[in-house]
Amino acid sequence: MAFRYLLIALLTVLLLAIPASIYRLKVILDPKRPKPVRNGRHGDEKPAHLLIVLGSGGHTAEMIAMLERAVNEKDERLRLDWNSYTQRTWVTGTGDTISAQRVKEFEEMATTLPAERSHKALLVTVPRARAIHQPLLTTPYSSLRCMLACFAILLPSERDFPDIILCNGPAIATILVFTSVLLRFFDVRGCHSPGKMRTVYVESWARVKKLSLSGMLLETVVDRFLVQWEQLEGGRREYLGVLV
Amino acid sequence: MSGQGKQKTCFVTVGATASFTDLIRAVLAPDFCKALESQEYTHLLVQYGQDGKELFDKCLQQSLEVGDLSSLQIGGFALDPSGLRQYMIQAKGQHTKPPAAEGLVISHAGSGTVLDALRVSIPLIVVPNSTLLDNHQVELAEALEEQEYVVHGQLKNLVGALKRAEQLRTRMKTWPPVNSGTHRQAKGLKGVMDEEMGEEELRIDLEVP
Numbered sequence: 001m002a003f004r005y006l007l008i009a010l011l012t013v014l015l016l017a018i019p020a021s022i023y024r025l026k027v028i029l030d031p032k033r034p035k036p037v038r039n040g041r042h043g044d045e046k047p048a049h050l051l052i053v054l055g056s057g058g059h060t061a062e063m064i065a066m067l068e069r070a071v072n073e074k075d076e077r078l079r080l081d082w083n084s085y086t087q088r089t090w091v092t093g094t095g096d097t098i099s100a101q102r103v104k105e106f107e108e109m110a111t112t113l114p115a116e117r118s119h120k121a122l123l124v125t126v127p128r129a130r131a132i133h134q135p136l137l138t139t140p141y142s143s144l145r146c147m148l149a150c151f152a153i154l155l156p157s158e159r160d161f162p163d164i165i166l167c168n169g170p171a172i173a174t175i176l177v178f179t180s181v182l183l184r185f186f187d188v189r190g191c192h193s194p195g196k197m198r199t200v201y202v203e204s205w206a207r208v209k210k211l212s213l214s215g216m217l218l219e220t221v222v223d224r225f226l227v228q229w230e231q232l233e234g235g236r237r238e239y240l241g242v243l244v
Numbered sequence: 245m246s247g248q249g250k251q252k253t254c255f256v257t258v259g260a261t262a263s264f265t266d267l268i269r270a271v272l273a274p275d276f277c278k279a280l281e282s283q284e285y286t287h288l289l290v291q292y293g294q295d296g297k298e299l300f301d302k303c304l305q306q307s308l309e310v311g312d313l314s315s316l317q318i319g320g321f322a323l324d325p326s327g328l329r330q331y332m333i334q335a336k337g338q339h340t341k342p343p344a345a346e347g348l349v350i351s352h353a354g355s356g357t358v359l360d361a362l363r364v365s366i367p368l369i370v371v372p373n374s375t376l377l378d379n380h381q382v383e384l385a386e387a388l389e390e391q392e393y394v395v396h397g398q399l400k401n402l403v404g405a406l407k408r409a410e411q412l413r414t415r416m417k418t419w420p421p422v423n424s425g426t427h428r429q430a431k432g433l434k435g436v437m438d439e440e441m442g443e444e445e446l447r448i449d450l451e452v453p
Contacts, residue, residue, distance in 0.1 A: 035440060057354065058354050060356070062355055066433060067433075069420060069433075073434070080437065101325070101326075164437060200440060205384075208383040226436065240431065240435075241421070243433055244420070
């Protein structure tokens, strides 16, 4: 008898938990959710924290090219003011010295004062989610390791949660974005309510006719989904011209 | 002949991660080297990748035995961690002393490399690696050829691609493309990031001609 009561109790909890979770997911995945309001992004009291995820090879090249173009835009109204993001965190795979070098070059180009570079830009590394030619069997383990590292990066230590997560398609980015969703699901340390960790995904310029795997996984999860070829536009996918 | 005596470089890159051995073979084939000579190229520089040295040396040897390549200098290297842009700028020939003729880049279809060449504004032949599984690279090469930014080259007809690259040279387009005046395109990455930071939507009225 006791077993039957226990079963009923469990089922009831489960039946309540499922719709509650779905509702919660709907709330946190709604792009119209609160945004981090920054009045005067130059102040140190309310730093604007931008987190950029680099993959390797083509992903890094496209991300850096896009940012180079944005901060050097001739039209002032379209130019990204790099210094207004007073905290910048760059994420790369462990041992990716080429990406680290690109970050250094970009920061030197985009910031005018040496002090701004050293204090405001931070480079962190995570273990690769999947190395090239890595057997599929060991991917769950390496992905989990990568995810734990992502938790450590996103959870506030010296810096609060990032305001914006900007990424394109490497596996690391997908894992980091899902980690941020998990944190927001449980509103860990109040990260969801003040509109933290808004996610901007830019599909690779190399994807002309169909989305990448990362793109397909993230399309309904991120707040903004930008594509770079007109034929990919529609639904949540925004086309704003070529960005690289 | 107008460009006689001037240096003219063809720079070939096969990429770092996936070895693209067919492209190494194709650019070192005697008939292709001959075609380069007839287009007044003086230098052929090949980035052949981590384990491409053996193949490069072998093909080069064969090509030198078969063909009578008197004026073409051929060289190669494995990788350069500081990037390939410098080689493209060198092949562009604008700032070299003495001034060189504008050369050419032949590249695998990796987006980073293609982008580099477009930004250096040098004629580019993109050769997708058809042995890769998920071959979206062909789509990029096709789309960019349709917009007349690059020549989409096939491994079996690189000589033909070389001729088309010379035609492309006469009507080179600059990168990035000028946005065609549609309003929704105007805000760019900055507009999106501002919106995400909770700032007011950026409204820019472009003068539409």
